[in-house]
Each structure stands twice: as structure tokens, then as C-alpha cells.
Amino acid sequence: MGGNPELRAVMADMGLTRAALARLVNRELVALGCPGTLTVRTVGTWLAGQSRWPQGRIRTALERALNRTPEQLGFIPPRTTRPQAPPEEPVRRRNFLAASAAAAVPSTGAFRGRTVGHSDVDRLKESLKTLTALDDHRGGHGSLETAALAGADQALGKVDKTISEGVQRRLYSLAADYTATAGFSCIDDRRLDDAERHFGTALRLSGLGDDHVTALRVFNCLSMVGYQRNRPSVTLSAARAAQDSRAARRDPLLASLAHARAAIAHSTTGNRQASLRCLGHASDALGRADSRERPAWTDFYGQAELFALSAVVHQHLDNSPESESASHRALAGIPAQFRRNRASATARLALAQLGQGELEQATATATGVYALMGTDPLPPRLRTLLGDFHRGLITLAPTSAVTREWTDRVHAQGEHQ
Known part of the structure; x- marks a missing residue:
């Protein structure tokens, strides 16, 4: 048999x-x-x-x-349990009985509606990849947050419909990932209170799902929130939590990301030695990274993104030439589908050029941010970067023609968004 x-x-x-x-x-x-x-x-x-x-x-x-x-x-x-129709039974009656028997047996799909398995989790996971791709292209916004929270609700709604602890853990993990995606969208949208609330929920769900990777993601994002709130101690504490996480110990790529985030945290306090040391750890760890399967949200991180984060560190350390060099290397490697990240690296490049007094080149670079984002509204986090550039330009050359042209361009762009 x-x-x-x-x-x-x-x-x-x-x-x-x-x-x-x-x-x-x-x-x-x-x-x-x-x-x-x-x-x-x-x-x-x-x-x-x-x-x-x-x-x-x-x-x-x-x-x-x-x-x-x-x-x-x-x-x-x-065979003895199978109903046997008499040989002389009319064809019409045999067909009727066969159809009735088929209708009495519930279909596999009907049962699957009540019992959830790995295939159902995989389908929900594919939907999350779509949201992640949208975030990479356009940046965070309210509709993305709403869709991500709806995905988390779908995952949690299926927990009681499974009989496997393994599937239940995957559903909690997926709900955590969806919720963290909603929180990250709020970071881009500069709604930091909402972001922190979502990350608190995501951290709890990641615990229920035994998901150390999403927990690291949450700590990484909380470090970003601390950075945007200009709270260096929170920025560094969250980065250290990511560095110390089990996910960072197990995966060099995630460890590299955590080290890079810690480098930014140290740079905000002017700690040059600690910043450069963390950047070195990040580079070393990235060199050991393999091609294992990871969640879609990690796809953005690689050598090019490490250069982009290095540019932020050097900017805080008042090393504009090194920041410019790192930004150029980042833009040479960030894939086109990560449009929001390319726009952010472009804004950082403009700031580095401005820091060296290259006003015309800097404004030309900054204009490229609008070209990259096209007709989509700029995410508030990106607008903040351009706001820093605008204030820096006015401080350096308040009455120059370059400043007037840039100001006119910003006003015109704002009228179209």
C-alpha cells in the first residue's frame, strides 16, 4: 500500500x-x-x-x-460500506443519488474556513509584503497605517481558529509585524505618539509569537522615535536593546542594523569615538551576513543603506565631506524600488553639500528630492529634512539669488501638494 x-x-x-x-x-x-x-x-x-x-x-x-x-x-x-445501486436502477435515479451524496460532503474549502493552517498564514504574509513595498515607494501615510492594522486584526482573528500552537505563534508574529509596519508608517508621518502606541502593541505580540526579529525591529524603530523627539538617552537605550536582542546575536545583518542605529544615537551626543566604533561593528557584521530568508521589512538594509546611515552619523559629527562621500556611495547602491530611502539620502547629500558652502550644488541636489517623489506628497519626515536644509540655506545666504530661487521653488511645490 x-x-x-x-x-x-x-x-x-x-x-x-x-x-x-x-x-x-x-x-x-x-x-x-x-x-x-x-x-x-x-x-x-x-x-x-x-x-x-x-x-x-x-x-x-x-x-x-x-x-x-x-x-x-x-x-x-x-467496499462493503459503499452503497451499491441495483443493476436495474434507472440512470436518472443513479445520477440523482450521486449528486445528493456529493452535496452532503462538505468541501475542503468549507472546512478551511473554520480551521486555520500554515497556508492561511502564508497568504496573509503575502499581503504584508505588498504594504512593505508601498512604504518603500511612497513612504508612510494614514491609509497604509489603516491597512496594516486591518492586517493585524485579520491575523489575530484567526488565532482561535487553529489547533496548532505553531500556527498560533505564526499568527501572533504576523500580527506583530503588521502592527510594527503601522508604527513605522506613523514615524514617516511624524505622528510619534501613535507610533509608540503601535510599537508597544507590536512588542507584546512579538512576545506571544516568540518573534525575536520583530522585537528587534520595534527597538530599532523606537530608537528612531527617540531621535525624532531629540531625546538622546531614549535613542541610545532603544538601540542598545536592539544590539542585545537574540535576533542580533543570531543574524549578522540584523546586528549590523542595530550597530548602525547605535552609531547614530552616539553621534547625537557628539561621542565621536563611540559613533565610529559602532559604525565599524556594523560594517564587520554586514560582511558576515548571509542570504538566509528574512521578513520583507529587512530588504531595505544592505551596504548602500549602511552608507546612508553613516552619512547621518558624520553629519552630526560636523564632518560634511565624509557625509557627502557616504551619501554618494549610498545613492550609487540603493535600488530604485526604495524610492523613499533614495529621496532621504538625496536630502542628506544636499545638507552635506550645504555644510561645505556649495550653495548652488546643494540646492540643485535638494530639488532632486521632489523629482524623485514625483506627484506623491512628501512624507512629513522627509519634509522635515528639507526644512532643515531650507533653514540652513537662509542662515548662510539669506539674500542670495540661490536662496530666493529655492524659496520660490518650495512655495510652488507646496501649492501642488
């Missing part, structure tokens, strides 16, 4: 081991008033195809445990 691929596939989708399935069936047997005596060995005979049709009460308990008929689980009823 062959094996039972149908049962094996259902168990894999629902995240069930042989022992877990035996426990579920025994629980149903007890609920039916029978002894729960099913063994792991019996489950093994089912999977091997050695037992083609479980005994009556066990069959009923199995059907209740998995919300699928025995036939949907790959079992084949004995």
Missing part, C-alpha cells in the same frame, strides 16, 4: 506532529464518552497507508478534530 499524502499535507498545513494529532483525537474521543487510547504508532500507520479506514469512533473523533471528512484526509472506505 502507498502512503497517505492527503493526511500528511493537512498535518503539515496545520502544524501538527504525530503526537499532537494523537492528543487532539484522544480529546475528541473523551468528549464522545470513549477512552482516549489512540497512540502515536496508530497515527504512523495512517500516514504510511497501512490503515486505510479508521474504526468507527476513532474515525468520528478524527473528523471532529481536523474538521475534515475521512475521504478528505485520504482514507478509503471498505
Whole structure:
């Protein structure tokens, strides 16, 4: 006899081991008033195809445990149990009986609506990738936040519809990732109170899902919130939490990101030595990174993004030439689909050029931010960077023609957004 691929596939989708399935069936047997005596060995005979049709009460308990008929689980009823139509039965009556029997058997899709497995989590995960791609292209905004929170609600709404602890953990993890995406959108939208609220929820959900990668993401984002609030101690504390996380210890790429964030935190206090040391750690860790599968939100990070973060560090350390060099190297490597990040690196380049007194070149570079973002509104975080550039330009050359042209361009751009 062959094996039972149908049962094996259902168990894999629902995240069930042989022992877990035996426990579920025994629980149903007890609920039916029978002894729960099913063994792991019996489950093994089912999977091997050695037992083609479980005994009556066990069959009923199995059907209740998995919300699928025995036939949907790959079992084949004995011939003696199959209704035999008399040879002389009219064709019309045979067709009617066949149609009635088919209608009485719930479809696999009907059962899947009540029992959630890994395939359902995978479908929700694909939707999250779409939101991440939208954030990379346009930046954070209210609609993205709303969609991300709706995705988290969908994941949490399925927790009670699964019988596998593994699937439940994946759903909590996915809800955490969706919620962190909503929080990151709020950072871009400069709604920092909402961002912190979402990150608190995401951190709790990541704990329920045993998801150390999303926990690191939350600490990284909380460091960004502290940076935007101009609170150096919060910025550094959150960065250190990311550095010390289990995810950073296990994955050099994530460790590199945490070190880079810590470098920015140190640079805000003017601690040059600590900043450069963290940048060195970030570069070393990135050199050890492999190509393992990671969540979609990590796709932005690589050598080019490390150059972009280095540009921020050098800007805080009043090293404009080094910041300009790092910005150029970042823009040479940031892929086109990360449009928001390219625009941010362009704004940093303009600030570095302004810091060296290159007014005309700096304004030409800053104008490129608007060209990159096209007709989409600038995310408030990006507008803040350009606001820093505008104030710096006015401070350096308040009456110059370059400043007047830039001011006119900014006003015109604002009228079109």
C-alpha cells in the first residue's frame, strides 16, 4: 500500500506532529464518552497507508478534530460500506443519488474556513509584503497605517481558529509585524505618539509569537522615535536593546542594523569615538551576513543603506565631506524600488553639500528630492529634512539669488501638494 499524502499535507498545513494529532483525537474521543487510547504508532500507520479506514469512533473523533471528512484526509472506505445501486436502477435515479451524496460532503474549502493552517498564514504574509513595498515607494501615510492594522486584526482573528500552537505563534508574529509596519508608517508621518502606541502593541505580540526579529525591529524603530523627539538617552537605550536582542546575536545583518542605529544615537551626543566604533561593528557584521530568508521589512538594509546611515552619523559629527562621500556611495547602491530611502539620502547629500558652502550644488541636489517623489506628497519626515536644509540655506545666504530661487521653488511645490 502507498502512503497517505492527503493526511500528511493537512498535518503539515496545520502544524501538527504525530503526537499532537494523537492528543487532539484522544480529546475528541473523551468528549464522545470513549477512552482516549489512540497512540502515536496508530497515527504512523495512517500516514504510511497501512490503515486505510479508521474504526468507527476513532474515525468520528478524527473528523471532529481536523474538521475534515475521512475521504478528505485520504482514507478509503471498505467496499462493503459503499452503497451499491441495483443493476436495474434507472440512470436518472443513479445520477440523482450521486449528486445528493456529493452535496452532503462538505468541501475542503468549507472546512478551511473554520480551521486555520500554515497556508492561511502564508497568504496573509503575502499581503504584508505588498504594504512593505508601498512604504518603500511612497513612504508612510494614514491609509497604509489603516491597512496594516486591518492586517493585524485579520491575523489575530484567526488565532482561535487553529489547533496548532505553531500556527498560533505564526499568527501572533504576523500580527506583530503588521502592527510594527503601522508604527513605522506613523514615524514617516511624524505622528510619534501613535507610533509608540503601535510599537508597544507590536512588542507584546512579538512576545506571544516568540518573534525575536520583530522585537528587534520595534527597538530599532523606537530608537528612531527617540531621535525624532531629540531625546538622546531614549535613542541610545532603544538601540542598545536592539544590539542585545537574540535576533542580533543570531543574524549578522540584523546586528549590523542595530550597530548602525547605535552609531547614530552616539553621534547625537557628539561621542565621536563611540559613533565610529559602532559604525565599524556594523560594517564587520554586514560582511558576515548571509542570504538566509528574512521578513520583507529587512530588504531595505544592505551596504548602500549602511552608507546612508553613516552619512547621518558624520553629519552630526560636523564632518560634511565624509557625509557627502557616504551619501554618494549610498545613492550609487540603493535600488530604485526604495524610492523613499533614495529621496532621504538625496536630502542628506544636499545638507552635506550645504555644510561645505556649495550653495548652488546643494540646492540643485535638494530639488532632486521632489523629482524623485514625483506627484506623491512628501512624507512629513522627509519634509522635515528639507526644512532643515531650507533653514540652513537662509542662515548662510539669506539674500542670495540661490536662496530666493529655492524659496520660490518650495512655495510652488507646496501649492501642488
